[in-house]
Amino acid sequence: MANVAVVGAQWGDEGKGKIVDWLSNRADVVVRFQGGHNAGHTLVVDGRVYKLALLPSGVVQGKPSIIGNGVVVDPWHLVGEIEKIEAQGVSITPDLLTIADNACLILPIHPELDVAREAAASGRGARIGTTGRGIGPAYEDKVGRRAIRVCDLASEADLKTKIERLRSHHDPLRAGLGLAPIDPDALLAQLLEIAPKVLPFVKPAWRVLDQAQRAGKRILFEGAQGAFLDVDHGTYPYVTSSNTVAGQAAAGSGLGPRGVGYVLGIVKAYTTRVGEGPFACELTDAVGEHLATVGREVGVNTGRARRCGWFDAVLVRQSVAINGIDGIALTKLDVLDGLETLKICVGYRIGGEIFDYLPSSLNDQAAAEPVFEELEGWTESTGSVRSFKDLNANAVKYVRRIEELIGAPVALLSTSPERDDTILMRDPFLG
Ligand code: IMP
Numbered sequence: 001m002a003n004v005a006v007v008g009a010q011w012g013d014e015g016k017g018k019i020v021d022w023l024s025n026r027a028d029v030v031v032r033f034q035g036g037h038n039a040g041h042t043l044v045v046d047g048r049v050y051k052l053a054l055l056p057s058g059v060v061q062g063k064p065s066i067i068g069n070g071v072v073v074d075p076w077h078l079v080g081e082i083e084k085i086e087a088q089g090v091s092i093t094p095d096l097l098t099i100a101d102n103a104c105l106i107l108p109i110h111p112e113l114d115v116a117r118e119a120a121a122s123g124r125g126a127r128i129g130t131t132g133r134g135i136g137p138a139y140e141d142k143v144g145r146r147a148i149r150v151c152d153l154a155s156e157a158d159l160k161t162k163i164e165r166l167r168s169h170h171d172p173l174r175a176g177l178g179l180a181p182i183d184p185d186a187l188l189a190q191l192l193e194i195a196p197k198v199l200p201f202v203k204p205a206w207r208v209l210d211q212a213q214r215a216g217k218r219i220l221f222e223g224a225q226g227a228f229l230d231v232d233h234g235t236y237p238y239v240t241s242s243n244t245v246a247g248q249a250a251a252g253s254g255l256g257p258r259g260v261g262y263v264l265g266i267v268k269a270y271t272t273r274v275g276e277g278p279f280a281c282e283l284t285d286a287v288g289e290h291l292a293t294v295g296r297e298v299g300v301n302t303g304r305a306r307r308c309g310w311f312d313a314v315l316v317r318q319s320v321a322i323n324g325i326d327g328i329a330l331t332k333l334d335v336l337d338g339l340e341t342l343k344i345c346v347g348y349r350i351g352g353e354i355f356d357y358l359p360s361s362l363n364d365q366a367a368a369e370p371v372f373e374e375l376e377g378w379t380e381s382t383g384s385v386r387s388f389k390d391l392n393a394n395a396v397k398y399v400r401r402i403e404e405l406i407g408a409p410v411a412l413l414s415t416s417p418e419r420d421d422t423i424l425m426r427d428p429f430l431g
Contacts, residue, residue, distance in 0.1 A: 002431035003219040003261030005249040006329075008226030009319040011273035012244075013299070013306060014266040015331035017041030018414060020057040020222045022422050023264075026429055028217035030058025031066040031209065032224065033252030034242040036106060036138065037077045038131040039224030040300025044417045050088060053301055055081055056222050059092055064212075066098045066205050070242065070252020072138040073099065073150060074106035075194045099198065100205035100254070104147035108190070109170055109182060110134025116177040128238055129275025131302050139241035144169065150202055153195040156188070163187055206254025213259055218429055221249040221260060227319040228273075228358075235358075235365055238277025246323040262428045264411060265325035267316055269333045269398075272297050272306040278365035281309035281345045295335040310372065312345040313405035318357055320408045327411030327426055330402065333395060334383035334415055340376075342398060346405060347371035375401060384421045388413065 004023060008014045021043045024030055037053035043060055044050075054077060056065035067073060078099075082092050111134035121127045130136060141147040146165045152158045163184045171181045212219060223244060228234045230244040242248070250257040270291050273279050283291070291297065291308035298305055319325065336342060348355045348368035358365060378394040385391055391399070403409055413423040 002429055003221065003259055004428045005221035005223065005246045005260045005263050007223035007246045007263065007265055007323050007325075008244065009265035009267045009316055009323065009325065009328065010226045010271055010312075011228050012224070012226035013040075013272055013274065013297075014226060014268045015414060016223065016266045017043050017052065017057055018417060018419065019264070019266055019329045019331070019412060020220065021045065021060060022412075022419055023220055023428065024058045024061045024063050026218065027058065027063060027220035029064045029066065029209070029212045030056040030220045030222055031068050031205070031253045032056045032071050032222050033068040033249045034070040034244060035224035035240065036072040036133060036135050037074055037081070038133045038135045038240065038301065040302075042300050042417070045419055048088070050085065050090075051300055052085070053081060054078055055085065055092070055097070058220065058222075059085065059096060060090055062090075062096065064096055064098070066208060066253070067100060067103060068205055068253035069100040069102045070248055071100070071103050072106050072135060072142070073103050074134065075153070075198045077106075079194060079197045094200045097201045098203045098205050098208050099150055099201045101149070101151040101202050102204075103150045104138060104142040105150060106134045106138040107148065107166075107187065109166070109174075109187075110137040110141075112179060113137040113170070113173065113177070116179055120177060127276055129277070136241040141166070141169075148191070150198065153191065153199055153202070156192060159188055159191050209253055209255045209259075213255060219255070219259065219261075221253065223249070227323055228315065230322075233322045235277045236360075236362070238275065246325070262326045262431050263324050264428045265316075265319060265323055265328045265408065266331060267328045268331050269311060269336055270295070271309045271312050271315070274299055274302070274304050274306050278362065278368065279307055279309060280348060280365075280368040280370045281312045282307050283309045287339065290339065291335060295332055310343040310345055310370070311402065312370070313402065314345055314347060314356060315358060316402075316406045320406050325408050327409050327428060328406070329412035329414060330399060330410050331414040333399070333413065334381065336377065336398070337381050337383065338377070338379060342375045342377050343372040344375065344401065344405065345370040346373045382415055384416045384418070386415070386421060386423060388423050388425065
């Protein structure tokens with residue numbers, strides 16, 4: 001039995017929540033390894049909708065769940081999300097949830113800085129289009145070695161020292177953006193107030209995982225965002241501030257790379273992205289509107305409309321390589337129902353040259369024009385189909401062509417937001 005890492009293979013919002021929830025059934029432990037509450041996962045279970053941002057999706061199934069060291073944790077958001085999910089009848093106890101003691105915190109100063117910077121950049125036409133949750137500034141403090149970590153919540157003395165260190169860095173920055181200096185007493189009081197609500201869940205997560213691994217438990221790594229939002233591999237600087245690729249599952253949880261197992265890339269049958277940045281296949285016509293409306297392409301967390309476009313096989317092939325994807329879960333195929341002709345991007349034309357990959361330079365990415373291949377669409381409904389043999393011939397052709405172009409097989413096919421509308425073609429846990 002392999003462990004399984006689930007990662008977004010495009011720009012996020014591929015429908016990871018449903019797939020992770022489905023796989024959680026067969027897993028013993030679920031772990032988040034990067035990002036923060038910028039992620040938005042919608043789970044639909046028996047018609048009930050759960051919206052998660054920071055909690056691993058396993059909690060809804062009562063599976064032991066871990067927030068790993070690679071995640072940035074906003075403790076106020078965390079406590080609020082626990083309360084919200086508990087109000088929906090899901091109990092979240094310290095037996096169920098572990099928060100890595102060495103994860104870094106998102107403090108109120110981080111979203112303040114995030115939002116102020118975006119506002120300032122807006123005047124220069126240089127916004128990233130962040131979620132405004134303070135993710136970037138929190139990771140900056142982490143690599144700048146001045147972050148307050150989850151374990152620090154247990155010591156008032158440590159918090160005081162660390163707040164002082166933060167002040168010397170942040171106050172000049174804040175002044176430049178017209179923000180008031182940090183109020184150290186107020187920040188300390190806020191942290192001391194939230195600490196007792198968080199500390200019961202805090203443990204060395206790497207140890208919990210090591211024990212689970214040695215006991216032969218099946219571990220599911222739950223990625224957030226997608227490969228082209230990865231801080232190294234994405235459309236930089238229009239990216240998030242963490243590594244989102246499967247390699248991070250090891251570093252961000254504290255289990256070695258051999259523990260990661262099967263890498264399942266989640267791939268939407270078309271392409272979407274939120275925020276700014278290059279998007280070669282973007283559609284601003286009636287087809288784009290069809291995808292947005294039928295696919296209900298609105299951010300779970302932020303309510304922002306997602307930009308929509310044709311399936312980009314060049315992008316996903318690159319994603320298969322940088323993630324080491326073994327198989328994909330193809331989602332939202334039903335959104336294409338009723339479109340007469342379908343296009344798949346098979347190359348980019350940049351400055352008169354044809355590329356079979358996305359170059360790193362932002363100028364090249366922005367100039368890339370898609371080279372399309374056309375396939376016939378279908379009028380039949382693929383929604384809620386539960387067997388591959390019940391898919392119409394053109395839908396099968398579309399799926400098979402995607403497999404060919406990206407160089408990875410479809411392991412799961414999802415045909416509606418409901419948990420049970422999932423066609424299993426290969427079991428990722430069997431490797
Ligand atoms: P940040 O992660 O809030 O810093 O935002 C940086 C970029 O990542 C922006 O383009 C966001 O729209 C995008 N982003 C962050 N989280 C998600 C997500 O869960 N889904 C899709 N895009 C995201």
